[in-house]
Amino acid sequence: MCGRFAMDKDVDDLIQAFVADGGRAQDWRPTFSLAPTMVAPIVREHRGRDGEFKRELEPASWGFSPSWGKPGGRAPINARLETVATNGLFKRAFAGARAIVPMSGYFEWEQRDDGKQPHYLYGPDGPSGLLAAAAVGAARKEGDRWAVSFAIITREATDASGEVHDRMPVFLPPDTWQRWLDPEPVEGRAATELVGMLEDTSARVASTVTHYPVDRKVNNSRTVDPVDATLIQPLEDHA
Numbered sequence: 001m002c003g004r005f006a007m008d009k010d011v012d013d014l015i016q017a018f019v020a021d022g023g024r025a026q027d028w029r030p031t032f033s034l035a036p037t038m039v040a041p042i043v044r045e046h047r048g049r050d051g052e053f054k055r056e057l058e059p060a061s062w063g064f065s066p067s068w069g070k071p072g073g074r075a076p077i078n079a080r081l082e083t084v085a086t087n088g089l090f091k092r093a094f095a096g097a098r099a100i101v102p103m104s105g106y107f108e109w110e111q112r113d114d115g116k117q118p119h120y121l122y123g124p125d126g127p128s129g130l131l132a133a134a135a136v137g138a139a140r141k142e143g144d145r146w147a148v149s150f151a152i153i154t155r156e157a158t159d160a161s162g163e164v165h166d167r168m169p170v171f172l173p174p175d176t177w178q179r180w181l182d183p184e185p186v187e188g189r190a191a192t193e194l195v196g197m198l199e200d201t202s203a204r205v206a207s208t209v210t211h212y213p214v215d216r217k218v219n220n221s222r223t224v225d226p227v228d229a230t231l232i233q234p235l236e237d238h239a
Contacts, residue, residue: 002078002152002169004221005106006032006120006232007040008128014057014102017130018043018177023056032231033107035221036062036077042150043100044137045181055181060137064151066093067140079136081155081170081198085191090151093136094194096185099150100177101133101169105232107218108165108211118218119164120232123171124208127232131205133169134180134198153198158206170198171205 008030015022025041034040042060045053063075066089079090105122123131134153139146157168172180176197186194213235217224224231 002106002133002154002167003036003108004218005034005101005103005133005169007034007102008032008104008229008232009102009130011041011057013130014041014043018055018057018100018102018132020055020057023058025057025059028057028059029227031226032229033218033221033224033226034062034103035226037075038062038226040101040150042135042137042148043102043132043177043181044097045183047183053183058148060099060148060150062152063149064090064093064136064138065140065147065149066138069140075149076151078154078167079151081153081195081202084136084153085195090136093138095187095191096183097137097139098180098183099135099137100172100181101135101150101152103131103133103169104128105131106169107214108168109219110164110213115216116219118214118216119211120214120234121164121168121209121211123205131169132172132174132177134172134202155199155202155206158203164211168206168209170202171209172198173201173205176201 039059041057045055048054065075085094109116135150137150153170154167
């Protein structure tokens with residue numbers, strides 16, 4: 001699974017990387033420990049009033065909460081690639097509310113005799129690089145505003161991340177972003193083909209993921225300082 005991640009890029013970096021408009025994410029600040037229920041910038045495409053598609057960054061809370069769900073009900077943070085297109089909870093979002101969650105890297109935990117050892121996992125551009133995780137989004141009306149939320153799609157860990165955990169995010173290479181973000185609904189064979197694309201391309205990115213152990217202060221999401229850049233430093237640097 002994916003239960004914590006880092007996103008140390010600012011809004012301007014993300015706008016440039018994803019060729020997106022700022023949207024409503026201008027208040028975002030880099031974070032090195034982003035936990036469930038916290039707000040993160042996601043990338044989505046919408047059809048504007050002029051009929052043209054518009055790609056935007058928008059703030060969304062981590063924990064999928066669809067409009068038809070019960071307030072305060074279950075809000076899963078991950079959706080399994082194997083069932084995301086058919087699962088009743090995610091099927092509608094997969095069909096037409098697909099998103100990308102930018103992240104620099106993510107954390108997984110290895111169980112040892114003396115407790116849980118956190119590891120930081122990252123892609124080919126290094127610990128402060130940029131990875132694009134596939135996600136499904138949802139929006140629900142809360143008072144006079146729309147609250148946007150998301151769940152990260154995960155797959156079987158097939159490379160470095162499999163050494164510390166059996167699941168990992170589905171990461172998308174840039175040449176798939178446009179197809180994944182296309183807001184036109186997909187169903188039937190088109191949905192099956194889209195799942196196949198995720199399987200194939202995410203395996204390609206997975207082969208580039210590596211990791212190192214980090215300080216155990218990462219373990220408690222309630223006490224850790226999310227803007228502490230040392231959270232993603234190798235454990236040896238804390239010695």
